[in-house]
Amino acid sequence: MAPHAHVALTVNGEPTAVAFAPYKTLLEVLREDLNLPGTKHGCELGECGACAVLLDGQPVLSCLVLGVDCDGRDVTTVEGLASDGRLHPLQDAFADLGAAQCGYCTPGFLVTAKALLDEHPHPTRHQIQEALSGCLCRCTGYQQIFEAVEAAIATTDSRSRR
């Protein structure tokens, strides 16, 4: 067996220490060593966007990031989007508006959309398309995904006005 790497990082807000075989990608560490299977894989070559997670707030393809490069960093996965027992507005909107069909690409879309909204709370439709262009979805034809992102923005706005 290969020797193990030891890494301390923050995962979905929780300080976490993990040991794993040093060749593993962040995707594999999350799924296999941290018991967080919500992050999916469609190619493991950086082509489909299904494995996107937020690394220090930025969307990255976790299949292209080595686990050993994540020491001291902050990772957010789909499991970390809900807070205080409440789904993130993006999650509610995706579920309500048909933006998740098979749901396999959904975690990647959700975290990528969250990164966009964290930086640009009011993107145009084209900015949404640009931001999500690295994520492939074979089910929806994307339109309901765009609408869900826009609906989440409206929900966030109305919540913050309250």
Added chain:
Amino acid sequence: MKIIGIPRRRVDGRAKVTGQTRFADDVVLPRMLHCKLLRSTVPHARIVRIDASRARAHPGVHLVLTGDDFPISYGILPVSQDEHALAVDRVRFVGDPVAAVIARDELTAFEALDLIAVDYEPLRTFSGPDDSLGHDTPRIHDYGDAGNIHKLVSLRFGDVQAALSAADHVFEDTFFYEGNTHLPIEQHAAVAAKDPEGKLVLWSSTQTPHYVHRALAKALAMSAAHVRVIATPNGGGFGGKSDPFNHEVVVCKAALLLDRPVKICLTREEVFYCHRGRHPVLMRFETGVKRDGTITGMRVQTVLDGGAYGSYGVASTFYTGALQTVTYHIPTYEFRGCRVFTNKPPCGPKRGHGTPQSRFGQEIQLDKIAERLALDPAELRLRIVEQPETLTANYLHVGTIGLAECIRRVTRAATWSERFRKLPHGRGIGLACSSYLSGAGLPIYWNDMPHSGVQLKLDRSGGVTAFCGATEIGQGSDDVLVACVAEVLGIDPIDIRAVTGDTDLTPVDLGSYSSRVTLMMGNAAIQAAERARDLLADAVSKKLGVPRDRLVFAERRVFDSEDTTAGVSFSEAVCLAETMFGTLGTTGSYTPPRSAARFKGGGVGPSPTYSYTAAIVEVDVDQSTGWIHVPRVWIAHDIGRSLNPTLVRGQVEGSVYMALGEALMEEQTFRRLPPKLSNALVHKFPSMLEYKSPTTLDMPEVFTELVENPDPRGPFGAKEVGQGPLLPIMPAVANAIYDAVGVRIDEVPITPEKVLRALDAKAAGKPARVGPTGFPAVPWPAALEVPPPWEGGDGTAKVKREKGKGKSESGKVESEAVRR
């Protein structure tokens, strides 16, 4: 209606947005081992020797399997049981599995693959229909209709030759539809284990757990009662997870031998080799029309490049010629189909199964006919739309038809009459129509049992559990199940738990293919729920002293319609019924009506009812680069009744998306390596980066209209939506390009290079067309003559055909509906 027809979050929506949906690769079991497959590096060869001794000795390797371990063949269709889990003596395409390694982890298994030595003796490689039709030997399989021809079909309904002679115009056109693949984002995965009783369990990303169940029992020579298949929610299927697969059989065998769980997850490259995608089809349409556009007769010939195995290919072959008649009235019709074996990954069913290819040809030809007759293409179609409740020339019973309304809706929405042939050069719009099955009328293996079954368990808590073998592949089948039950029982969808796709726990549903689930499972669910409602009504009626027919089930209550305050809660109603009848459970089932077709081959095409679609696509064509931009698509779909409009819209838009990929960029194509590098026939680009599919930036605006005219055969009137809306898009794109720049691209994908080539030809005064010209010589058998209904036919063939090949059929061959 409280639930049906109202846009609603799907019942599994929360799981999908929280990452809790448990896909096959998310299944992790204690002591689990990992499997990798060694795949053939050559396209066609005899296996001379496999030496796995070094792999077996590799630290961490638990087991190496080869073809010797899998003597029994299997396959999805009874007529083509031509697959082995691992190759026996012969490999037939680059990617054909040869050996399997089971090891402590994936990396170890992967390393050990390199330690297996395989000696191949190369055989002649067949790269396409010309090769396979031209050379009988070596045969890729030792069965089939001749040489390397897998299947030959020849059916004639009426005197087509006379009808063509009597026409004012006869159009003859040849088209080519390139193969493409499903590309689900989830790679196929499977985990097999022995359960605590020692019986086999398989979790797999399959659309058809029932057929996998049958195949495993056969291939492993086990009692089916000791095999349990659990279909995990599929991360996209589109037809690509409808066959029993090598890797499923392999991990089951390994788990049985090792008594440890064994998992496999395919790489993306391997998914391209599993394929079962769209057949490349060369086709010729001869159509006779009167001056007013009326069709007098049609002859369709198709040649399918089937790849290396049978898969659904016999059905696919029939499907290329089955549905032409259900859209437009065609009084005489002839179909000849030929599927050949080649040394490429096997083709099979992809969304639309066998019908998109010929729909492409038919709808482009109609565009050409309209132009020649100086008719508006929409007007032409409105004149020839088939009538509802009709038996077609090939004995398909058509139910409701909303096609005329679909055409009117899209032409109005797109302001068609103001724009067709009137847009500036470089911009254009095109129209096309289609129809599709709401479920295949016959099962894959012949029997008279139900196609879908539902069981309900009613609980004192007020909760209901619905059990059905249907498989959730993203389309929302769990939601349909729950919605139908909730509507009948007057409770909320969240009160119902769906248990689906588990051959031990759920009654048989044949699977998520042929757009059958909503109609068949939906009807079964309604029947089960109505039976439960009857039990509850009896008990509540007695308690309240109110006649049964006055009771209303709504808002989690059962109450008197004449005094809504007099009633009980749903859970009280269950308690009353359980007191009266004992433990509560009901069943429902659905069996399609018997087909009118009683000729050999008439088993493919019948459906309880058909959906209809019309679409208009707008294009901008850059004449200097050939680049095609699609800004807008208008589509109207005759769905009968929309059960959950949110999901229905998703199916329509998803179909448009997938269709645009096929129309403009997607192709599963192959190239030969140079002779010094083995001359092998290899996939051009088995990766998601190179196999181009549309991204968020490529997707046009889609304007969807639903035509709702409830069909009495569907649950609450519903027809299918998962596949039909894909069909008109490809020909509509081609017709729009003609409108934009005056060139005909008679093949897909329609690439900028082809547009430029056609524009150059046009500028040089040559035919402004890119597409196939020739059609190969096929040894067509004598046609089976079936007189159409209006010539006094009864669905049987006129002349007894020569004895079927390899079949010991006796008696009235001609009157037997043969399934595939």
